[in-house]
Amino acid sequence: MGLDLYAGPLTRYYSGDWQTINQRLFGARIVYATGRSPWLSQHEADIGVREFRSILSTRLAAHGHELNEWNEDPSAPYFSDKPTHECRGALVLWAAYIHRRDLSRPLHIPEEFERDPAYSQATGEWNYYEPEMATLEAHLFIPSDLNFITALKGPAGDDRIVATTTGLMQTLSWINDHSWKAGFEEVMRWSERGPPSDKANKQYAEEGPGGVFRLLGWAKKKGGKHKAELEAAAQFAFALYNRALVFSTENNVPILTDE
DSSP states (O other): OOOEEEESOHHHHHTTOOOOHHHHHHOOOOOOTTSSOOOOOHHHHHHHHHHHHHHHHHHHHTTTOOOOOOOOOTTSOOEEEOOOHHHHHHHHHHHHHHHOTTSOOOSSOOSOGGGSHHHHHHSSTTSSOOHHHHHHTOSEEEOOSSOOOEEEEOTTSSEEEEEEHHHHHHHHHHHHHTTTOOOHHHHHHHHHHOOSSHHHHHHHSOSSTTOOOOOOOOOOOTTSOOTTHHHHHHHHHHHHHHHHHHHHHHHTOOEEEEO
16 A cells, blocks of 8 residues: 555544545545454544653653643544655655765666665664654654654554654755755645656555546656656655645644555
8 A cells, every 4th residue: 555644633543534535535445454454443542642642741851841732633634645655765865865965866766765875875874864864754743843753652552753743844844945945836736746657656546446546647758757757756745745744733733654
């Protein structure tokens, strides 16, 4: 299944009371590999989120900081879309090359991100010494004026990398300032344009009966690749993260990536 991006109450997310963009727009149906839903009950989700907040609050208090309150009304609105694994990876790689001006950025998305020199050198011995890359690959962004990244158990008991909406905002601003200097309307057009590659389009589709593909207007070069595939994919993910961040700010809710 393609990577989902969700912004809304965590209790609503973990109880499964939300839909992917393809479910909302096209009535797509998700078929789970295990044959059953992974979601918690409303009661279990509420307990899990409370425990998650308590652990995170204690961790911040040890450093003299307070955890911001955010909206956990399970009926509050939410946002969802699909940046896809490939396009999110392209955005991470784009950030890596901003740090590595000495390297030549590829035009196309590599088959294996881990073998790209800018990515592999940044995530090797130093283990994410580039904070922007680490932020983009976080699983959960909590509303906060602070900028930190930490690892802890999420509300469902799985290992999560947690960052903040301030950290995400600063990362996206840094990428835009060092790349496109695009305005809001242009960024929104990137989100409507969709992912540029056939592989990303397949990730955008839901698995199982009723699966659909986003209709795209990309002009492909001979061989099926957009002439600036990596950049276009990075722009698509950049736009969706921006949309989630705007929704998060307006509604005071966390952002989460669902893999």
